[in-house]
Amino acid sequence: MTLAVRVIPCLDVDAGRVVKGINFQDLRDAGDPVELAKVYDAEGADELTFLDISASHEGRSTTMEIVSATAEQVFIPLTVGGGVAAVADVDRLLRAGADKVAVNTAALHRPALVAEIADRFGNQVLVLSVDARRAAGTASGFEVTTHGGRKSAGIDAVEWAVRAAELGAGEILLNAMDADGTQDGFDLELVTAVRREVSIPVIASGGAGRVEHFPPAVEAGADAVLAATVFHFGTLRIGDVKHALTQAGHPVR
Amino acid sequence: MTAEGSAPKVAVLDYGSGNLRSAVRAVERAGAEVELTSDFDTCLAADGLLVPGVGAFAACMEGLRAVKGDRLIGRRLAGGRPVLGICVGMQILFGRGVEHGVETDGCDEWPGVVERLQAPVVPHMGWNTVEVPEGSTLFAGIEDERFYFVHSYGVREWELVTNNRTRAPLVTWAEHGGDRFVAAVENGPLTATQFHPEKSGDAGAALFRNWVASL
Numbered sequence: 156m157t158l159a160v161r162v163i164p165c166l167d168v169d170a171g172r173v174v175k176g177i178n179f180q181d182l183r184d185a186g187d188p189v190e191l192a193k194v195y196d197a198e199g200a201d202e203l204t205f206l207d208i209s210a211s212h213e214g215r216s217t218t219m220e221i222v223s224a225t226a227e228q229v230f231i232p233l234t235v236g237g238g239v240a241a242v243a244d245v246d247r248l249l250r251a252g253a254d255k256v257a258v259n260t261a262a263l264h265r266p267a268l269v270a271e272i273a274d275r276f277g278n279q280v281l282v283l284s285v286d287a288r289r290a291a292g293t294a295s296g297f298e299v300t301t302h303g304g305r306k307s308a309g310i311d312a313v314e315w316a317v318r319a320a321e322l323g324a325g326e327i328l329l330n331a332m333d334a335d336g337t338q339d340g341f342d343l344e345l346v347t348a349v350r351r352e353v354s355i356p357v358i359a360s361g362g363a364g365r366v367e368h369f370p371p372a373v374e375a376g377a378d379a380v381l382a383a384t385v386f387h388f389g390t391l392r393i394g395d396v397k398h399a400l401t402q403a404g405h406p407v408r
Numbered sequence: 409m410t411a412e413g414s415a416p417k418v419a420v421l422d423y424g425s426g427n428l429r430s431a432v433r434a435v436e437r438a439g440a441e442v443e444l445t446s447d448f449d450t451c452l453a454a455d456g457l458l459v460p461g462v463g464a465f466a467a468c469m470e471g472l473r474a475v476k477g478d479r480l481i482g483r484r485l486a487g488g489r490p491v492l493g494i495c496v497g498m499q500i501l502f503g504r505g506v507e508h509g510v511e512t513d514g515c516d517e518w519p520g521v522v523e524r525l526q527a528p529v530v531p532h533m534g535w536n537t538v539e540v541p542e543g544s545t546l547f548a549g550i551e552d553e554r555f556y557f558v559h560s561y562g563v564r565e566w567e568l569v570t571n572n573r574t575r576a577p578l579v580t581w582a583e584h585g586g587d588r589f590v591a592a593v594e595n596g597p598l599t600a601t602q603f604h605p606e607k608s609g610d611a612g613a614a615l616f617r618n619w620v621a622s623l
Contacts, residue, residue: 158532158533159534159535159536227429230612253427277464278531279531325533354530355530378534408535408554
């Protein structure tokens with residue numbers, strides 16, 4: 156009788172197509188997010204996250220169609236993020252078929268957006284995405300970044316997570332920018348620092364490379380683990396990660 | 409029971425924003441003919457009525473009342489017509505909800521209060537097991553499966569008193585962080601789940617099939 160640790164694959168979607176390549180054998184179209192979502196679902200993914208990196212308005216409209224197609228065919232929770240700047244964006248995504256919406260930069264520019272979204276739709280739909288990196292001179296040792304981790308937002312990462320939770324965020328997607336892409340493991344100190352201060356669920360993201368990287372993230376306090384590259388390229392399968400978590404004594408679905 | 413060979417008609421009550429696509433498709437996959445509508449007569453006439461719900465209790469009750477959903481549920485139940493409430497659609501069936509110290513009246517089909525969960529991590533978000541009572545038809549064949557929950561409030565005490573002349577409802581429980589709350593209720597024509605069957609993969613699909621088969 157314990158909540159299962161969620162294993163979440165993340166797909167970068169540009170104008171309705173999956174950006175990073177993958178090599179699943181049974182996939183008809185590796186660039187089709189709906190096909191890929193079905194594969195992840197069949198492999199036991201507990202949720203899916205689409206990150207819309209489309210630069211154009213047309214691209215975003217196409218992503219909306221993809222969200223709808225996915226919601227009609229895959230019956231696990233779907234989070235969509237990328238470019239969400241207003242309550243109206245959230246409304247459109249939820250109506251299209253998203254269950255949760257990830258907000259990042261827009262909330263940094265205008266924190267009231269978090270409260271506006273939570274008041275209208277409830278805090279369970281709102282995932283605050285935090286791109287954090289190590290920074291000397293901050294209270295927690297971590298700061299929030301923008302522009303894919305290249306620029307400092309000038310705010311302490313843990314303080315921001317606490318404030319967003321108070322404003323109504325339902326969950327924190329914690330992206331460790333130092334660990335991202337290294338495949339050397341999650342930033343456990345970052346997970347620990349945020350877990351200690353917030354009582355909403357925390358998703359650890361960034362740095363996963365091997366199955367043994369996942370249990371320590373849970374032990375550091377993550378309620379869920381998210382990865383993109385290792386799943387896309389088939390380096391790891393969802394089942395491998397769940398097996399490793401089970402072996403370490405963590406409940407999975 | 410519907411006529412042999414014809415798919416039961418299920419109305420999904422449309423009374424606010426949120427993702428209703430998954431619910432509509434999931435019930436269709438379970439073998440029903442589904443219509444998403446807020447039309448009172450259509451909802452009253454359907455073989456089954458599904459009442460979804462996300463967000464705040466007070467906002468949901470306001471939306472529900474705006475389409476006379478509370479009367480609709482009462483009318484259906486008076487005629488023994490099945491209703492299935494999901495998530496906040498279950499919560500609004502109880503007596504009242506308390507959010508941030510403010511009380512809001514619910515539909516009061518069952519006594520009880522919807523209040524904040526007392527657990528270290530809230531919302532309760534993710535896949536959890538449930539304690540299913542003997543004789544459940546809703547959970548037939550899926551008693552040991554996990555279902556997807558996402559909520560910060562719940563019914564932590566079941567208050568309906570029954571005696572040996574009335575058949576006690578079947579109450580399914582779940583636990584999170586040391587707190588225990590109602591996960592599902594089967595009470596004659598009135599059925600409800602705190603979790604989201606439409607987001608619970610194959611287990612959720614089986615639950616919908618069980619419900620549609622009972623229509």
